Amino acid sequence: MIKTHHNVGGLPEHMKLKLIEPLRELFKDEVRKLGVELGLPSDMVYRHPFPGPGLGVRILGEVKKEYADLLRKADNIFIEELRAHDLYDKTSQAFAVFLPVKSVGVMGDGRRYDYVVALRAVETIDFMTARWAHLPYEFLDLVSRRIINEVSGISRVVYDISGKPPATIEWE
Amino acid sequence: MSSHIHDHRILILDFGSQYTQLIARRVREAGVYCELRNPDMSEAEIREFAPKGIILSGGPDSTIGEAAPAAPHCVFEMNVPVLGICYGMQTMATQLGGQVESSTHREFGYAKIRARGHSAFLKDIEDHTTPEGFGMLDVWMSHGDRVSQLPHGFKVIASTDSAPIAGMADEERQFYGVQFHPEVTHTTQGQRMISRFITEICGCETLWTSANIIEDSIETIRQQVGTDEVLLGLSGGVDSSVVAALLHRAIGDQLICVFVNNGLLRENEGDQVMAMFAKHMGIRVIRVDAEDRFLSALAGENDPETKRKIIGREFVEVFDEEASKLTNVQWLAQGTIYPDVIESAASKTGKAM
Numbered sequence: 182m183i184k185t186h187h188n189v190g191g192l193p194e195h196m197k198l199k200l201i202e203p204l205r206e207l208f209k210d211e212v213r214k215l216g217v218e219l220g221l222p223s224d225m226v227y228r229h230p231f232p233g234p235g236l237g238v239r240i241l242g243e244v245k246k247e248y249a250d251l252l253r254k255a256d257n258i259f260i261e262e263l264r265a266h267d268l269y270d271k272t273s274q275a276f277a278v279f280l281p282v283k284s285v286g287v288m289g290d291g292r293r294y295d296y297v298v299a300l301r302a303v304e305t306i307d308f309m310t311a312r313w314a315h316l317p318y319e320f321l322d323l324v325s326r327r328i329i330n331e332v333s334g335i336s337r338v339v340y341d342i343s344g345k346p347p348a349t350i351e352w353e
Numbered sequence: 354m355s356s357h358i359h360d361h362r363i364l365i366l367d368f369g370s371q372y373t374q375l376i377a378r379r380v381r382e383a384g385v386y387c388e389l390r391n392p393d394m395s396e397a398e399i400r401e402f403a404p405k406g407i408i409l410s411g412g413p414d415s416t417i418g419e420a421a422p423a424a425p426h427c428v429f430e431m432n433v434p435v436l437g438i439c440y441g442m443q444t445m446a447t448q449l450g451g452q453v454e455s456s457t458h459r460e461f462g463y464a465k466i467r468a469r470g471h472s473a474f475l476k477d478i479e480d481h482t483t484p485e486g487f488g489m490l491d492v493w494m495s496h497g498d499r500v501s502q503l504p505h506g507f508k509v510i511a512s513t514d515s516a517p518i519a520g521m522a523d524e525e526r527q528f529y530g531v532q533f534h535p536e537v538t539h540t541t542q543g544q545r546m547i548s549r550f551i552t553e554i555c556g557c558e559t560l561w562t563s564a565n566i567i568e569d570s571i572e573t574i575r576q577q578v579g580t581d582e583v584l585l586g587l588s589g590g591v592d593s594s595v596v597a598a599l600l601h602r603a604i605g606d607q608l609i610c611v612f613v614n615n616g617l618l619r620e621n622e623g624d625q626v627m628a629m630f631a632k633h634m635g636i637r638v639i640r641v642d643a644e645d646r647f648l649s650a651l652a653g654e655n656d657p658e659t660k661r662k663i664i665g666r667e668f669v670e671v672f673d674e675e676a677s678k679l680t681n682v683q684w685l686a687q688g689t690i691y692p693d694v695i696e697s698a699a700s701k702t703g704k705a706m
Contacts, residue, residue, distance in 0.1 A: 219595065
């Protein structure tokens with residue numbers, strides 16, 4: 182077992198609900214086409230996969246509200262800029278990871294110990310193998326500066342250059 | 354219309370190739386419904402399935418071995434076209450009286466094949482023409498064994514230097530076999546070949562389109578649930594979103610969605626889900642803000658696997674509590690998709706996919 186998946190969830194057994202699964206004949210690409218045909222925005226239909234446990238597995242170690250709030254802000258800047266630079270659809274999955282370690286930074290005149298986020302972006306056809314996305318340096322520079330300037334509590338941004346295999350796409 | 358989109362259907366018998374799901378996707382892309390099944394399917398099941406054509410997939414086995422899996426013999430007696438791909442071609446050859454040998458020339462990767470004899474399967478499909486005027490195709494090969502002797506009634510339709518019989522056909526019975534993989538995109542004309550097989554050779558109409566699938570699903574859903582209420586857990590992901598849109602179109606206010614904010618969503622995700630589904634589409638969505646509950650359950654936990662279990666457990670409990678308040682609900686909708694179905698069938702038979 183690599184990791185457990187829970188997104189299907191469990192049935193409230195005592196309710197004895199009957200099950201209806203209207204997509205059980207369809208492949209993912211067919212589901213997406215159906216979504217567009219049904220009027221869902223293509224931004225939503227073609228969004229990157231998001232793990233069932235959400236940011237819970239993108240905050241390494243213990244999950245705290247403070248960490249989740251910082252991560253949400255950093256992740257949002259990354260995704261926003263990917264879309265603005267027409268890079269979102271060129272990557273298969275992109276996100277930020279919160280590292281609960283503090284590294285030193287100099288902000289203004291003072292030294293501060295703040296948290297680190299890692300950016301991860303991969304290109305893949307089937308998610309079985311993936312290569313890290315070779316995003317332009319200027320783009321990474323812009324995202325890094327925005328995160329450090331706008332998210333108080335983060336003073337260092339790193340980019341993950343590991344391929345799958347051996348690294349997995351998610352960090353946990 | 355609605356009862357017919359499944360009528361023109363192709364059966365794919367899966368001998369375990371890593372590419373089998375691609376065959377199914379190519380058939381669907383060509384506009385025809387198909388299902389993947391195990392080769393141990395019984396004759397009665399196959400006849401009940403009533404395919405317009407049958408595709409035998411590739412697989413890791415050798416037909417030379419004693420325990421080699423074979424296609425049920427009725428496949429060749431039902432008067433429907435059959436296409437064998439790689440192992441599928443080899444088992445077709447063996448079962449119909451031809452021979453397969455282990456080749457010292459293993460082929461993995463790109464190959465150029467020469468189409469021969471203007472078969473219905475490959476006629477006028479080519480990537481290049483040689484100076485002599487022969488049609489050539491760029492294809493993807495992945496095999497060790499090869500057909501060494503044609504079964505009675507067959508002719509060669511494609512060849513390479515290392516596989517003189519890279520394709521074979523009995524055009525009278527409409528049996529076709531190819532050693533290469535038309536289902537992978539590296540075979541440039543592969544989609545055309547698959548389309549050719551299912552539309553021209555099998556005579557399927559291309560009814561499997563998004564618009565028809567929606568129309569068919571709506572009718573099926575209405576018949577299934579009648580006037581009952583249906584509950585759906587909305588996550589913001591693609592599958593549950595499409596289920597919500599589809600069910601809403603089919604049964605309107607009989608659909609009730611529960612959206613759980615577990616505090617681990619992306620920025621503004623909860624508001625966006627509510628704006629899209631509740632406000633814009635007019636779907637009944639119950640939003641549960643359970644951030645505190647999830648975070649307190651996770652407090653102090655460092656192990657990734659335990660974290661996943663806690664999040665999963667909390668979700669089921671929260672969802673269960675909400676569901677219990679809805680006394681008229683009789684159905685639970687889920688965003689299960691076909692690969693989940695295939696995977697769970699495979700794990701039941703103990704077959705690795």
